[in-house]
Amino acid sequence: MKKVGGRFALLALVVVLSVVFFLPSYKPLYQALPDWARKILPDKGITLGLDLQGGIHMVMEVDEDRAVEIAVERSVNSLQDLLVDKKLPAESVKRTASNQITIQFANAELKAQIQKLSEEYPTFFEVDAAGSANSLVWELREAEIKRIKDSAINQALETIRNRIDQFGVSEPLVQRQGLKQIVVQLPGVKEPKRAKDLIKETALLEFKMLDEDNQMKMDFPARIPKEKEAEVLAQFQGKVPEGDQILFEHQIDKDTGREFRTPYLVKKRVMLTGDVLSDARVSIGEFNDPYVSITFDAKGGREFERITGEHIKKRMAVVLDNTIYSAPVIQDRISGGRAQITGTFSTQEANDLAIVLRAGALPAPLKIIQDLTVGPSLGQDSIDQGVKSTFIAGILVVVFMIVYYRLSGVIADFALLLNLVCLLGALSALNATLTLPGIAGIVLTIGMGVDSNVLIFERIREELRAGKAVRLAVDGGYDKALLTIIDAHVTTLITGVALFLFGTGPIKGFAVTLCLGIAINLFTAFVGTKVVFDLLNQGKKVDTLSI
Amino acid sequence: MLEILGKTNFDFMGKRKIAFLFSGIMVLLGLIAIVQIARGAANLGIDFAGGTAVQLKFDQAIHIDEARKALESNGVGDAELQEFGQDNKLLVRVKASTTIEEKTAERVMAIFTKEFPNNKFMVESSTEIGPTIGKKLQEDALIAVVMSFAGIILYIAARFELRFGVAAALATFHDVLAVLGAFYLLDKEITLLVVTALLTLAGYSLTDTVVVFDRIRENLKLRRRDTEEATINTAVNQVLSRTIVTSLTVVLVLIPLTLAGGEVLHDFSLALLSGVIFGTYSSVFVASPLLLLWPGAGGRMMKRN
Numbered sequence: 001m002k003k004v005g006g007r008f009a010l011l012a013l014v015v016v017l018s019v020v021f022f023l024p025s026y027k028p029l030y031q032a033l034p035d036w037a038r039k040i041l042p043d044k045g046i047t048l049g050l051d052l053q054g055g056i057h058m059v060m061e062v063d064e065d066r067a068v069e070i071a072v073e074r075s076v077n078s079l080q081d082l083l084v085d086k087k088l089p090a091e092s093v094k095r096t097a098s099n100q101i102t103i104q105f106a107n108a109e110l111k112a113q114i115q116k117l118s119e120e121y122p123t124f125f126e127v128d129a130a131g132s133a134n135s136l137v138w139e140l141r142e143a144e145i146k147r148i149k150d151s152a153i154n155q156a157l158e159t160i161r162n163r164i165d166q167f168g169v170s171e172p173l174v175q176r177q178g179l180k181q182i183v184v185q186l187p188g189v190k191e192p193k194r195a196k197d198l199i200k201e202t203a204l205l206e207f208k209m210l211d212e213d214n215q216m217k218m219d220f221p222a223r224i225p226k227e228k229e230a231e232v233l234a235q236f237q238g239k240v241p242e243g244d245q246i247l248f249e250h251q252i253d254k255d256t257g258r259e260f261r262t263p264y265l266v267k268k269r270v271m272l273t274g275d276v277l278s279d280a281r282v283s284i285g286e287f288n289d290p291y292v293s294i295t296f297d298a299k300g301g302r303e304f305e306r307i308t309g310e311h312i313k314k315r316m317a318v319v320l321d322n323t324i325y326s327a328p329v330i331q332d333r334i335s336g337g338r339a340q341i342t343g344t345f346s347t348q349e350a351n352d353l354a355i356v357l358r359a360g361a362l363p364a365p366l367k368i369i370q371d372l373t374v375g376p377s378l379g380q381d382s383i384d385q386g387v388k389s390t391f392i393a394g395i396l397v398v399v400f401m402i403v404y405y406r407l408s409g410v411i412a413d414f415a416l417l418l419n420l421v422c423l424l425g426a427l428s429a430l431n432a433t434l435t436l437p438g439i440a441g442i443v444l445t446i447g448m449g450v451d452s453n454v455l456i457f458e459r460i461r462e463e464l465r466a467g468k469a470v471r472l473a474v475d476g477g478y479d480k481a482l483l484t485i486i487d488a489h490v491t492t493l494i495t496g497v498a499l500f501l502f503g504t505g506p507i508k509g510f511a512v513t514l515c516l517g518i519a520i521n522l523f524t525a526f527v528g529t530k531v532v533f534d535l536l537n538q539g540k541k542v543d544t545l546s547i
Numbered sequence: 548m549l550e551i552l553g554k555t556n557f558d559f560m561g562k563r564k565i566a567f568l569f570s571g572i573m574v575l576l577g578l579i580a581i582v583q584i585a586r587g588a589a590n591l592g593i594d595f596a597g598g599t600a601v602q603l604k605f606d607q608a609i610h611i612d613e614a615r616k617a618l619e620s621n622g623v624g625d626a627e628l629q630e631f632g633q634d635n636k637l638l639v640r641v642k643a644s645t646t647i648e649e650k651t652a653e654r655v656m657a658i659f660t661k662e663f664p665n666n667k668f669m670v671e672s673s674t675e676i677g678p679t680i681g682k683k684l685q686e687d688a689l690i691a692v693v694m695s696f697a698g699i700i701l702y703i704a705a706r707f708e709l710r711f712g713v714a715a716a717l718a719t720f721h722d723v724l725a726v727l728g729a730f731y732l733l734d735k736e737i738t739l740l741v742v743t744a745l746l747t748l749a750g751y752s753l754t755d756t757v758v759v760f761d762r763i764r765e766n767l768k769l770r771r772r773d774t775e776e777a778t779i780n781t782a783v784n785q786v787l788s789r790t791i792v793t794s795l796t797v798v799l800v801l802i803p804l805t806l807a808g809g810e811v812l813h814d815f816s817l818a819l820l821s822g823v824i825f826g827t828y829s830s831v832f833v834a835s836p837l838l839l840l841w842p843g844a845g846g847r848m849m850k851r852n
Contacts, residue, residue, distance in 0.1 A: 059680065368675070368677075369676075369679060369680055370676050370680045371652075371673070371674070371675040371676075372672075372673075372674045372675075372676075373670070373672060373673045373674070374671070374672040375669060375670055375671045375672055377604070377669065377671060378602065378671040378672050381809060382809055382812075384809075385807060385808055385809030385812070386808060386809065388807060389803040389804045389806075389807040389808040389809075389812070390803075390804070392803040392807070393799065393800040393801070393802075393803045393804060394800075396799040396800070396803065397796050397799055397800060400795070400796060400799055401796075403549065404549050404551075404792065405549075406549075436740065436812065436815075437740060437743040440740075440744065440747055440815060440819075441747075443747075443800060443804070444747045444750060444751065446800070447751065447793075447796065447797045447800060448751075448754065450793065450796045450797075451754065451793045451796075454789050454792045454793050454796070455758065455789055455793075458786075458788055458789040462785075480765075483761060484761040484762075487703075487706055487757045487760075487761055488753075488754040488757045488758055489754075490702060491699050491702060491703065491715075491750075491754070491757055492750040492753060492754055494695055494698035494699050494702055495695040495698075495699065495746065495749060495750050495753070496750075497695075497698070498691050498692075498694040498695035498698055499691050499695065499746060501691075501694070502687055502690045502691035502694060503687060503688070503691050504683070504684060504687050506739055506740075506743065507687075507688070507691070507739070507742075507743060507746075510743050510746070510747075514750070
């Protein structure tokens with residue numbers, strides 16, 4: 001007599017564990033539980049993939065070469081300052097290649113003095129030392145380039161994380177993929193465009209002086225539509241004085257909502273950057289228009305005070321990612337380390353601006369190489385239709401099994417249910433992400449579960465036809481089907497493992513459900529249904545089997 | 548006992564010439580499809596080819612010709628349009644030639660906003676994939692397929708004999724190629740989801756084949772006097788009712804998914820549905836007859852055990 005008690009206990013344990021793990025995946029029920037229960041229970045379950053609940057999946061690459069260029073440009077700026085400080089009249093200091101600075105000077109005697117300054121720039125080395133008497137070329141060291149590239153991606157990760165945290169998305173994923181890619185996943189985001197803009201923005205804040213004297217001579221158009229920027233740039237190309245650039249002020253017509261641009265001649269030299277900010281908040285001005293008030297850190301505050309003190313009655317441009325937000329006249333020396341960024345923006349835009357300023361600038365622009373956005377409605381449609389059709393399919397199978405195999409069909413249906421419960425439990429326990437291919441994996445698994453039962457039942461029928469007694473026929477059927485089922489499952493498992501190891505993204509999700517499903521299938525087929533048959537055969541002798 | 552089939556005794560192996568002919572044609576079609584994919588001439592989904600897809604849901608019905616005209620006159624001429632009439636949905640796909648920097652998705656949305664000011668729309672989904680990602684995905688998929696085939700042949704060779712492993716792998720390959728060929732003929736888009744379906748059906752077809760082989764192995768041990776052809780025929784007949792019942796259940800699952808599963812699941816289920824039919828066919832008419840083509844292995848199975 002085979003004992004069924006132990007196996008029943010095992011089954012019950014597995015089912016209870018599955019349900020416990022699955023509970024947090026079904027939010028309405030989980031929320032309804034009392035606090036103490038939620039404390040004991042696991043708090044994470046299955047997450048729905050983006051294809052099911054909507055959201056954004058982006059893969060980005062940091063433009064590393066640009067990061068190096070930016071670092072070199074910073075050194076150019078500080079070198080210019082240093083040369084002015086030391087009263088060394090260089091003609092020009094320029095970035096001449098992505099990793100090179102060329103310093104030109106009229107007086108050859110300056111060369112030795114400028115060469116001395118290289119002590120302050122240990123990350124550069126001098127090339128072409130025997131070259132022209134009136135110029136010097138400095139190049140960034142390989143090691144430094146590597147360091148900049150490495151830190152660029154880490155900095156970008158950190159910055160994006162900060163921004164997303166402040167934007168407020170539940171369960172975001174920001175992680176590095178491979179050497180230079182960043183993956184961002186924002187499930188369930190309601191305003192995908194806004195979120196994307198927030199992530200992509202370099203958010204480099206700069207304070208630059210307008211070149212008011214030369215601006216007069218330029219004869220710029222007053223206000224142009226947004227699309228005409230390139231035209232204006234082309235028109236004035238070549239007329240821009242050395243050390244200046246044309247930047248556009250961003251304006252929105254309050255009534256029509258149309259965007260306009262006003263060109264300004266701005267000195268290239270950066271007076272101050274957003275690095276020195278300690279805070280940025282949205283405030284509402286007297287005409288109910290929002291602005292961003294920024295607070296500098298101690299060093300930045302002192303710098304800002306000095307700069308404003310030196311440029312009273314002149315106009316300073318507040319530039320974000322090469323767009324001017326406002327260009328106010330400095331009325332007085334500004335102490336206290338505070339300033340305002342005004343401009344024509346909505347409260348939401350002001351809010352986003354404050355976020356990117358607080359979170360800091362990206363070290364270099366991001367290149368988006370993959371962008372999947374699924375609106376919440378499509379996700380819901382997919383779920384509804386998927387669930388509905390899966391439900392119909394399930395009922396068809398259940399009914400078919402009962403019609404074809406009678407009572408044994410009921411047992412098979414029980415195994416099917418057991419399969420599903422265990423699979424959902426296992427996926428919950430692993431905090432897996434369920435995607436459409438994942439659901440496909442579940443369907444395949446259930447198909448295999450049915451198949452296992454069909455194989456066993458057909459074998460039992462053969463044994464019965466051969467005239468064996470019920471109990472022997474059942475045992476014989478299980479024994480003979482065992483090897484077949486194991487072979488079938490292992491071959492499929494091999495496919496599953498290969499897909500898991502070499503597949504990416506959605507295919508991996510498919511592989512996970514498939515592998516789990518196969519393991520669970522073997523369990524339900526050989527423990528789950530067998531124990532029921534044994535129970536039927538227990539005690540009194542059974543003459544017929546409903547199969 | 549309800550039975551679809553009683554004890555049968557069909558001569559499946561005798562029909563192998565016709566079967567090989569039919570399968571040969573399907574495989575050829577599949578190979579053509581693969582060559583076309585490699586050449587970039589097939590209807591490859593943007594997840595593999597790279598590009599942009601935007602799905603819009605309009606308030607009112609939108610005419611596909613008008614939409615195409617609007618896109619063309621605004622410089623997006625190479626777009627493919629597909630409408631889901633009942634919901635006023637429109638799917639716009641622009642393939643690889645454009646890079647992601649160009650913000651094709653935003654351009655498409657801007658064009659529709661401009662050209663159809665009175666027909667507001669919602670963006671249901673937008674996908675932009677750089678060509679490098681697509682390439683990577685193709686490579687990964689290929690490696691996964693090669694590895695799993697190698698694994699399967701090794702396992703079956705160890706459990707049965709090498710010829711069984713090779714026959715099973717070939718039969719599975721046959722099914723995948725046949726469905727791929729059918730999709731190519733129907734000019735269906737080959738997306739990541741369709742590839743998932745192909746992998747699923749590979750798993751299914753393999754199971755089917757292994758079940759038949761298992762019975763052949765068992766019979767080879769029991770019926771030593773029969774010819775191999777007869778032994779295989781008997782085995783196929785013995786598992787026939789199981790083969791049909793299982794296929795029928797899977798078909799029962801797939802029909803509602805194909806008809807009512809929504810646009811996302813439709814192609815997926817269609818691929819699976821055709822795959823199940825080919826898979827069932829191949830385990831009987833391809834995998835088993837292939838064993839007969841491998842000469843001189845008649846009695847080895849018995850001796851080894």
